[in-house]
Amino acid sequence: MTTKTTEVQGVRPGWIDDVRLASWTRWVACVVSGGDGTLTATAPYDAQPTLPVPSVTPADVAEAAATARAAQPDWATLAFSDRAEVMLRFHDLLVERQDEVIDLIQWEMGKARFHAWQEVLQVGTIARHYARRGPTYLADKRVRGAIPGVTSVKEVRVPKQVVGIISPWNYPLYLGVGDVVPALLAGAAVISKADPQTPLTLLWARALMAEAGLPEHVWQVVTGPGAATGEAVIDNVDYIAFTGSTPTGRIVAQRAAGRLIGASLELGGKNPLIVRRDADLGQAARGTAMAAFANTGQMCVHIERVVVHEDVYDAFRQALVAETEGQVVGQVFDYSADVGSLASQAQLDKVTAHVTDAVSKGATVLTGGEPLPEVGPYAFAPTVLEGVTDEMDLCLGETFGPVVALYRADSDEEAVRIANQGEAGLSASVFSKNVREADMIARRIRAGAVNINDGAALAAGSIEAGMGGMGSSGLGRRHGADGIRRFTDAQTLAASRMGPIGPFTGQTVEKFVQLGNGQLKALRKLGAR
Known part of the structure; x- marks a missing residue:
């Protein structure tokens, strides 16, 4: 894969000065404390404050x-x-x-x-x-x-x-x-x-x-x-x-x-992507790479598991490895890099630990699999593994990095079973030339959103449709x-044109009940809701 770097020191954007900083920090609500304490983050590109x-x-x-x-x-x-x-x-x-x-x-x-x-x-x-x-x-x-x-x-x-x-x-x-x-x-x-x-x-x-x-x-x-x-x-x-x-x-x-x-x-999610036997493998490989390595894999809906029909597994594996090795990894303030840095040392440690654990227990790294210190302090190579099994931390634990694992399936049923493993249910994808059949498969996947012939962006970008998870991936929906x-309460306002509802003056309760029963029967006969 190609790598690009900037100077490892001084990556702070030059237009940010003390006046700009003051114009932002004035919005911090610190009336009581007076802002006596401060916090300072670490910039990923150079590990400097x-x-x-x-x-x-x-x-x-x-x-x-x-x-x-x-x-x-x-x-x-x-x-x-x-x-x-x-x-x-x-x-x-x-x-x-x-x-x-x-x-x-x-x-x-x-x-x-x-x-x-x-x-x-x-x-x-x-x-x-x-x-x-x-x-x-x-x-x-x-x-x-x-x-x-x-x-x-x-x-x-x-x-x-x-x-x-x-x-x-x-x-x-x-x-x-x-x-x-x-x-x-x-x-x-x-x-x-x-x-x-x-x-x-x-x-x-x-x-x-x-x-x-x-x-x-x-x-x-x-x-x-x-x-x-x-x-x-x-x-x-x-x-x-x-x-x-x-x-x-x-x-x-x-x-x-x-x-x-x-x-x-x-x-969190542990999002699956299914590649059916009839899928366009070039599209599927490109879509997988985009969804697995976008945001350096630090995306709740990014793809971490790819379930491939065994008839096309070898061809897809070759295509995905080629797509992965074609990613440009870099730390630049322009659009020339495909993949950036992980956000912190903690993220780098977690991703490295997941890959190391998987390899120690028998998984195979097809490409990547290691940090890229020559790019930046927290950079990690886009990675594809196979042979991941249930006892590995990477199998169902959210890695949240540029790492994806391949699994074989001998049928759509087996692919859906693998996709539905674990408690998470945030996002999923299906690649197939038959959109109608892919739709039927999508409905069987336990996920809040399923993309057909796209890795993750279609559902997330459809602002009129709700976005959220099933299972341990959350409650409620954003968008739509x-x-x-959700930021409101429902209030019912009811008005009567005849005052309080109940027996009229001089009317017995029994008569009122009789009229009510008559209404129930009449509306039932009319088929009213």
């Missing part, structure tokens, strides 16, 4: 929640069109200044530039979509009343007061802002917890939202150590949206349940109608 940001305390989080709660009623009272105008201005500013945030994403997280640009594409699409379709998703819904013609009933959406959003480092713009947009459009106020690895990207977005016209206190950002800050967010909001690992997601769910607040959780309705 980025820039310090204030580290908040639980008291800061509580004060931020109170401030947001006080600001929310005025924000919710605005016409939806006024809130939408803010989001559309944000959309335009994001597109105009995308090079800034793409630089930040690369510097803080280490991904290739194309994958950083995809975050701009997703957030821009989300902002535009919910600004335009939000009124439809949140519209009052009229339903039949208890007594047709006498009562009228409608369901309305009432915004949560304060929504908490805890987002991870692997998509600091998309996952950091993609849930904020529909929450704000729904009329809620928001507290976002930035991941300690990538706080600058989220703070840049918060400053841009202010420039777009968002009132100052409606979106609060907190930056601090993971557990303590995250717990404080959950303890002070009315709903929590969390994206991250399954073990942490279980903790979030338990804490939210203790407070009887709602939660949506997008968690559920992606904005």
Whole structure:
């Protein structure tokens, strides 16, 4: 494979100066502590410190929640069109200044530039979509009343007061802002917890939202150590949206349940891709490489397991190895690299440990399989293995790196069985020239989204369709109608044209019951619902 490098020192984007930093860090909610403490991440390209940001305390989080709660009623009272105008201005500013945030994403997280640009594409699409379709998703819904013609009933959406959003480092713009947009459009106020690895990207977005016209206190950002800050967010909001690992997601769910607040959780995956006997092997190999190595494999929906029909296994293996060895691995602030760096030493250690464990227990590395220190401190070669068995950590444990394993299957039934192994159920793919049969197979795979003749991008990019997991991969959905309705409560409004429903003045209860029974029989006979 080809490698590209930058200078290992001084990769901080030159346009970031102290004035810029101050314009971002002013948005950290640290009123109580005064920002006495700081945290500083490590840049993946050179393993050097980025820039310090204030580290908040639980008291800061509580004060931020109170401030947001006080600001929310005025924000919710605005016409939806006024809130939408803010989001559309944000959309335009994001597109105009995308090079800034793409630089930040690369510097803080280490991904290739194309994958950083995809975050701009997703957030821009989300902002535009919910600004335009939000009124439809949140519209009052009229339903039949208890007594047709006498009562009228409608369901309305009432915004949560304060929504908490805890987002991870692997998509600091998309996952950091993609849930904020529909929450704000729904009329809620928001507290976002930035991941300690990538706080600058989220703070840049918060400053841009202010420039777009968002009132100052409606979106609060907190930056601090993971557990303590995250717990404080959950303890002070009315709903929590969390994206991250399954073990942490279980903790979030338990804490939210203790407070009887709602939660949506997008968690880990061990996503399979099925290559049927009739698949176009060139397309399947290219799609597998794109989905396995995108974002350096640090993507909840990326492909980690490929199940191939035995009749085409050898030919597909050869094609996938060729695609993998054609990947350009590099640390550059342009679009010439296909695969970037892992985000941290911890990620490098985990990926290396998974591959080493698999090889020690009999797996074969077909290509890659080792770090690339000549590229960067956390770079790892795109890797394809075969012979992975159940006792290996890599088999069903989420690797979250540029590593994919091949499995043989002698039939569609066997392929589906292998695909459904384990507790995760986030994303999956099927490659086949027969889309109708692939659709039937897709319905048998336990996953929140299944892509046909694509690795991962089709479903994730279809903003009108819900995105989320089954099994241990989470609860709830982002995107689509559920992606904005989850930030509201359903309220039923019922009205009577004749006053209280019950026996009329002078009417016996028995007579009222008799009339009610007559209504039941008549409606049943008419076939009414």
